[in-house]
Amino acid sequence: MHTIDPSTGKKIKSYAQTSRTKVDDILKNAQKSFLMWRSFSFKDRGFMFKQVGGFLRTHEDRYASLMALEMGKPLSQGKGEIEKCAQLCDFYADYTDEFLSDHEIKTDAVKSYVTYDPLGIILAVMPWNFPFWQVFRCAVPAMMAGNAVILKHASNVCGCAIEIENIFKEIGFPRQLFSNVIVPSEKVKDLIEHPLIAAVSLTGSTQAGKSIATHAGGVLKKCVLELGGSDPYIVLEDADIDHAVSKCVASRMINAGQSCISAKRFIIVDSAFKEFEEKFVSQMQLQRMGLPTYEGIDLGPLARHDLRDSLQAQVQKSINQGARLILGGKIPDDRGAFYPPTVLTNVKSGMVAYTQELFGPVASLLKVKDEKEAIKVANDTVFGLGSAIFTGDLARAERLSHELEAGACFVNDLVRSDQRLPFGGIKQSGYGRELSRDGIKEFVNIKTVYIK
Ligand code: NAP
Secondary structure (H helix, E strand, O other): OOOOOOOOEEEEEOOOOOOHHHHOOOOOOHHHHHHHHHHHHHHHHHHHHHHHHHHHHHHHHHHHHHHHHHHHOHHHHHHHHHHHHHHHHHHHHHHHHHHHHOOOOOOOOOOEEEEEEEEEEEEEEEEOOOOHHHHHHHHHHHHHHOOOEEOOOOOHHHHHHHHHHHHHHOOOOOOOOOOEEEEHHHHHHHHHOOEEEEEEEEEHHOOOOOOOOHHHHHOOOOOEEEEEOOOOEEOOOOOOOOHHHHHHHHHHHHHHHEEEEEEEEEEHHHHHHHHHHHHHHHHHHHHOOOOOOOOOOOOOOOOHHHHHHHHHHHHHHHOOOEEEEOOOOOOOOOOOOOOOOOOOOOOOOOOOOOOOOOOEEEEEEEEOOOOOHHHHHHHHHOOOOOOOEOOHHHHHHHHHOOOOOOOOEOOOOOOOOOOOOOOOOOOHEEEOOEEEEHHOOEEEEEEEEEHH
């Protein structure tokens, strides 16, 4: 397997696949380490994760450069990602005791309580779009709860996977408690079925989610699925349009639009549409595209050339179906996998831009009559990850938030992950939650102890 620099199309490095025998060895070591680690107190585990946070902050430049090289993330965004991982380490180091301490319940027993035992080795199948954050978001709570983690990272970010494994080695975690294996996606089935794997967590596409859920179901292992999305952002007639536009552009453009919780469909009521469209297009035009290592750029290349080509095919198909291209939409003459900020308007039900996830800097604008139609269109999707409403009437927003079929609804702001709040989706965006006190309970045995 080899990695490619998306800014140039040149090969970065080749990696040997981890053999079946080596995978067995890693899992045996991880299991031994798990049996030791599970007896550590939350305080001791937290002490180690505080050091991980410090280590990340010290080396943020190196990790940001590696992400820029392997998947094209601008350096400033890469540093932000590393800081977010460090904050996550601090958060679970400080709060796991509160989240997972035994919880006594009065019954007719002398003593009865709920306790949270770890499960064992968790398989983490992770994507390339936030190569550090996605891994930490899964691994930190799982390990703070007492589990071991084996990572199968996306094939285009093998270097990031190795660096993450090295952090745990440097800090002195038990041997291979956190390990990385380099295997193609076809081998994930074998990993899931391995007797030493207790459960699996995937962040990735809906297609990968269906495959992993099928294999995990076949051996009755729990899985958490964080999948794709096509987040609707509703702009109502009483919204502050300048504010809505700036949040909508920021959400669509983060990570060159390659985020599961990027705003993807902008649903604007008729009376606000013209003003929103004009201002939105002007702000999209201001986005600076360039090499991810240049200061002050907003978007680098997409992570892979094939992803850029699929995005272009989706845009072209939508245009053929009647959508109107009002900005971008043309692949620049460059060896890199660049794709410009693009806006499609006149997007209607049944078009590709309406039904599929567009994983790149492409915005779809949809005009609706009123609030009722806005909710109908927002929910007219197989996905259910994030959603947002822009309005000056907060009571109205709270009422509507209950009608949106999504794992989160943000009002007058863009959807983002926050370690204090649960994160996840419904429908084909997956199931289970990450982050917060809810996420850390996904990979534990919620055990009843009853003493008489
Ligand atoms: P992807 O192709 O599904 O890959 C994600 C991971 O799954 C990679 O490690 C990949 O390995 C592996 N994989 C792919 N197909 C598989 C299969 N059939 N069986 C087992 N493993 C498989 O997704 P992506 O293109 O990297 O990421 C983009 C997608 O992830 C988007 O849909 C995005 O919305 C979603 N996403 C969701 C969240 C969330 O929290 N909900 C966050 C970020 C991204 P290889 O690289 O070796 O193929």
